[in-house]
Amino acid sequence: xxxxxxxxxxxxxxxxxxxxxxxxxxxxxxxxxxxxxxxxxxxxxxxxxxxxxxxxxxxxxxxxxxxxxxxxxxxxxxxxxxxxxxxxxxxxxxxxxxxxxxxxxxxxxxxxxxxxxxxxxxxxxxxxxxxxxxxxxxxxxxxxxxxxxxxxxxxxxxxxxxxxxxxxxxxxxxxxxxxxxxxxxxxxxxxxxxxxxxxxxxxxxxxxxxxxxxxxxxxxxxxxxxxxxxxxxxxxxxxxxxxxxxxxxxxxxxxxxxxxxxxxxxxxxxxxxxxxxxxxxxxxxxxxxxxxxxxxxxxxxxxxxxxxxxxxxxxxxxxxxxxxxxxxxxxxxxxxxxxxxxxxxxxxxxxxxxxxxxxxxxxxxxxxxxxxxxxxxxxxxxxxxxxxxxxxxxxxxxxxxxxxxxxxxxxxxxxxxxxxxxxxxxxxxxxxxxxxxxxxxxxxxxxxxxxxxxxxxxxxxxxxxxxxxxxxxxxxxxxxxxxxxxxxxxxxxxxxxxxxxxxxxxxxxxxxxxxxxxxxxxxx
Numbered sequence: 001x002x003x004x005x006x007x008x009x010x011x012x013x014x015x016x017x018x019x020x021x022x023x024x025x026x027x028x029x030x031x032x033x034x035x036x037x038x039x040x041x042x043x044x045x046x047x048x049x050x051x052x053x054x055x056x057x058x059x060x061x062x063x064x065x066x067x068x069x070x071x072x073x074x075x076x077x078x079x080x081x082x083x084x085x086x087x088x089x090x091x092x093x094x095x096x097x098x099x100x101x102x103x104x105x106x107x108x109x110x111x112x113x114x115x116x117x118x119x120x121x122x123x124x125x126x127x128x129x130x131x132x133x134x135x136x137x138x139x140x141x142x143x144x145x146x147x148x149x150x151x152x153x154x155x156x157x158x159x160x161x162x163x164x165x166x167x168x169x170x171x172x173x174x175x176x177x178x179x180x181x182x183x184x185x186x187x188x189x190x191x192x193x194x195x196x197x198x199x200x201x202x203x204x205x206x207x208x209x210x211x212x213x214x215x216x217x218x219x220x221x222x223x224x225x226x227x228x229x230x231x232x233x234x235x236x237x238x239x240x241x242x243x244x245x246x247x248x249x250x251x252x253x254x255x256x257x258x259x260x261x262x263x264x265x266x267x268x269x270x271x272x273x274x275x276x277x278x279x280x281x282x283x284x285x286x287x288x289x290x291x292x293x294x295x296x297x298x299x300x301x302x303x304x305x306x307x308x309x310x311x312x313x314x315x316x317x318x319x320x321x322x323x324x325x326x327x328x329x330x331x332x333x334x335x336x337x338x339x340x341x342x343x344x345x346x347x348x349x350x351x352x353x354x355x356x357x358x359x360x361x362x363x364x365x366x367x368x369x370x371x372x373x374x375x376x377x378x379x380x381x382x383x384x385x386x387x388x389x390x391x392x393x394x395x396x397x398x399x400x401x402x403x404x405x406x407x408x409x410x411x412x413x414x415x416x417x418x419x420x421x422x423x424x425x426x427x428x429x430x431x432x433x434x435x436x437x438x439x440x441x442x443x444x445x446x447x448x449x450x451x452x453x454x455x456x457x458x459x460x461x462x463x464x465x466x467x468x469x470x471x472x473x474x475x476x477x478x479x480x481x482x483x484x485x486x487x488x489x490x491x492x493x494x495x496x497x498x499x500x501x502x503x504x505x506x507x508x509x510x511x512x513x514x515x516x517x518x519x520x521x522x523x524x
Contacts, residue, residue: 001058002117008051009121013129015044016259020133024252063110067102070288074098077291082379083359092178093171100170101284108163109281112274119267119274126260126267133256134249140239141261144232145268151228152272155221156279162214163280167287169210176203218277225272229265236261302381304465305495307370308334309356314365316351325351326363329521335370338489338496338510342503343517349499352517353468356497357388386466391474393455395443400428401435404457415461421487422457423480424450448475456484469498482506 018041025033074097078086131138180187180196187193240257243249309332316326325348333339333356341349354360355367358379367374369382396403404415419425427450431437443451452475459467467488473481482504488496489510498511508514 001055001062001114004051004055004058005114005118006121008048008055009118009125011044011048011051012122012263013125013260015041015048016126016256016263017129018044019259020129020250020252020256022252023255024250027251059111059114062114063106066110067106070102070105071098074288074291081291082361083354084361090175090178092175095178096167096171096174097288100174101167101288104163104167104284105281108277109285112278115274116271116278119271123264123267123271126263129256129260130264133253134243136243137236137239137249137253137257137261140236141264144235145264148225148228148232148265148268148272152221152225152276155217155224155276158217159214159221159276159280160283162210162217164283166207166210166214167284169207173203173207176200214280218273221276222269222273225269229269232265233258233262236265300381302369302372302377302385305335305370305385308332308337308495309466310366310368310371311352311355312366312368314352314355314363314367316348316355316360316363318351326355327522329365331515331520333495333497334512335495336493337512338494339498340503340508340511340514341497341499341517342501342514345501347517348521349517350470353388353470353497353499357386357468358382359388385464386468387459387462387464388468389452389455389459389470389472391452391471392448393451393458393472395439395441395446395451395454397439397441399433399436399438400431400454403439403454404435404461406458406462408462410461418457418460421460422453422484424453424457427453449477449480452476453484456488465493466495467497469496471499471501474501478504486510 018037022034022037022041025037074094078094127138127141130141176199180199184193184196187195236257237254240249240253240261244251244254311329311331311333314326314329315324317324325346329348329352331352341352343349351360355363358374358377361374369377369385374382401415404410404418419428427446428434439445443454446454452472456472469488473484476484485498485504485507488494488498489507500507503514
């Protein structure tokens with residue numbers, strides 16, 4: 001890529017030299033040399049056009065490769081974050097990082113970097129040519145160039161500030177768009193869909209304001225440096241005229257000074273502008289680098305739960321809330337036992353499962369796995385032992401088979417057995433391609449009950465021996481819910497902790513213990 005750029009800069013220089021010599025010989029009425037130099041110029045320009053095609057293609061390829069590396073790096077970093085760190089930002093913000101920010105990097109990072117390389121090459125070739133015409137022309141160019149390099153620095157802070165503010169505005173826009181689109185059903189039933197347009201306009205105006213602010217900052221620098229460039233070209237033209245009058249350089253130099261001097265000052269102006277734009281990407285790169293994969297504690301794989309899980313004096317509160325949702329809670333979950341947690345909404349049942357699953361870590365007290373403190377267990381080791389199914393599970397925009405296996409290899413016989421256990425047979429029979437049917441984003445083409453069946457199948461296929469269920473059958477009718485819960489309670493080697501608002505007597509009778517959360521938790 002760089003070789004092509006340098007060759008193109010050289011071809012532009014050859015074309016300029018051809019014009020200089022053509023003017024010099026035509027003044028002397030030398031016909032053959034004139035057309036020879038015209039031919040050189042034409043050949044250089046045509047070659048430049050051909051190489052420009054390859055340069056454009058290579059730039060696209062390079063940009064896409066870099067984009068893929070950045071996305072992979074950010075995704076890998078996000079994958080090493082714990083639950084709390086990941087959820088400090090919304091998914092819309094992460095989406096903005098991987099789309100809007102990368103688009104900015106493409107334009108102001110990769111694009112400007114390649115342009116700067118080309119500009120430097122053209123400056124070197126043009127400066128060398130001016131030196132050949134007369135050494136004093138190069139000295140003048142160097143002096144004027146110094147001013148053009150120093151002058152744009154006064155715009156750096158403003159460009160950095162407005163660039164970062166622009167990316168933050170983009171994040172707010174994406175967050176709002178996702179919020180409004182996800183809330184369409186609520187607005188639709190309330191006859192308030194017009195709120196979507198109002199919100200979009202409001203946040204779009206905020207984004208517009210920040211883009212305009214960046215445009216003003218970059219425009220001020222661009223206009224100033226270009227004005228200085230024009231003034232420098234006039235000074236150089238006057239000097240060339242003097243040299244020609246004193247017969248110190250050929251008359252064709254007047255064309256060469258305009259062409260090569262204009263190239264140098266224009267490219268210097270461009271470098272100053274492009275470099276400031278390039279530097280404005282630094283805050284974005286710093287933000288993306290903050291997600292870079294961090295070393296995670298490595299612990300030996302955990303054996304299958306033998307004694308049980310123990311929670312001792314657990315206290316937990318969310319964020320800046322003054323009250324604890326869990327306070328001094330203690331609970332023993334023996335291996336292989338079936339525990340059902342009941343209680344009113346907001347009493348901390350889901351929070352308790354979040355702690356057991358390792359998602360929530362900011363608690364006081366002690367949680368242990370066969371006596372080993374959770375703080376000494378890596379997330380990978382813990383998650384290799386348990387599966388957690390929520391009330392509203394996520395369905396990927398992939399085929400049903402992938403949604404069940406998450407891309408892992410599963411024995412076909414085992415897969416068929418689990419499908420029967422969770423009752424997915426009727427759904428599969430109605431799908432056009434069965435297990436290989438593509439499901440929509442978050443299962444918008446599925447019922448809540450079908451999504452829950454898929455999530456339960458996913459958990460059973462994982463082979464985990466500890467299963468946490470948070471209202472995992474709430475979207476099913478009574479008979480289907482009872483059938484599934486009875487099936488899960490029948491696995492003798494499975495340690496089961498199930499949260500429910502509606503405990504059926506038949507299920508309570510099959511459980512080893514029913515725990516009223518209010519009896520073991522005293523939130524304050």
